[in-house]
Amino acid sequence: MASERSDEEDWDEEWSGVHGGVRPSPVVRGWLRVIRMLASGPIIRVPPDVLSVAGVLVVAGALAAVVGPGWPALVVPLVVLAGVLDGLDGAVALRTGRARPLGAVVDSVADRVGDVLLGWILLAIGAPMPWVLAAVTLVFLLEYARARAQAVGMPGVGAVTVAERPTRLIVVAMAAGGAAVWPAGVPALGWGWGLTFAVTWTAIGVVGLAQLLPGLRRTVPPTFPGPR
Numbered sequence: 001m002a003s004e005r006s007d008e009e010d011w012d013e014e015w016s017g018v019h020g021g022v023r024p025s026p027v028v029r030g031w032l033r034v035i036r037m038l039a040s041g042p043i044i045r046v047p048p049d050v051l052s053v054a055g056v057l058v059v060a061g062a063l064a065a066v067v068g069p070g071w072p073a074l075v076v077p078l079v080v081l082a083g084v085l086d087g088l089d090g091a092v093a094l095r096t097g098r099a100r101p102l103g104a105v106v107d108s109v110a111d112r113v114g115d116v117l118l119g120w121i122l123l124a125i126g127a128p129m130p131w132v133l134a135a136v137t138l139v140f141l142l143e144y145a146r147a148r149a150q151a152v153g154m155p156g157v158g159a160v161t162v163a164e165r166p167t168r169l170i171v172v173a174m175a176a177g178g179a180a181v182w183p184a185g186v187p188a189l190g191w192g193w194g195l196t197f198a199v200t201w202t203a204i205g206v207v208g209l210a211q212l213l214p215g216l217r218r219t220v221p222p223t224f225p226g227p228r
Helices: 002-018 026-038 048-067 072-096 101-125 129-151 165-181 193-219
Strands: none
Touching: 026 072, 048 072, 048 101, 072 101, 072 165, 101 129, 101 165, 101 193, 129 193, 165 193
């Protein structure tokens, strides 16, 4: 049991190291336990890049389920599966020693493609295009600011915000689930599910940027690293 606790602590330390020393919350710690358990099974033999691409394909399948036969209920399990794959690609890379810069690029590109597909799902559910564009633009702005800060020497992610990818997956899953159970829209608001959660995603994106910017100011080095 002691060695098991030690393994879990090592797993937390690895996550913290990747995220600039931020300690995982109890919710994140529980999620890490699930990912750690899955990454210890047969899936550990799958290349991390394949898992990244598989996550995108699963989100594409969720979009097809709405655009094609009109099955928003199918979006919920598919989005959950995409979230699991999104966690597993990094976990498998760390556990097998296959983490590499190119893999991080593949993961990042896959995430951005997935974000566009998530916005497209909201659009298919009935969200107005301007709200979807606002939501997705905020994601790209947040991730671009983080990537540029890392390029000039910022360690980690600057700050773990409320607008991270798991939140975006949850927002779209809730929109699809609501559309499947109550197609008429949100009873308390009179809005469609697509509009409601496109607005929610946009609001979360604004808060996420507000959380990230102070983190960038704290952690971006004042001068460029290395010789000029």
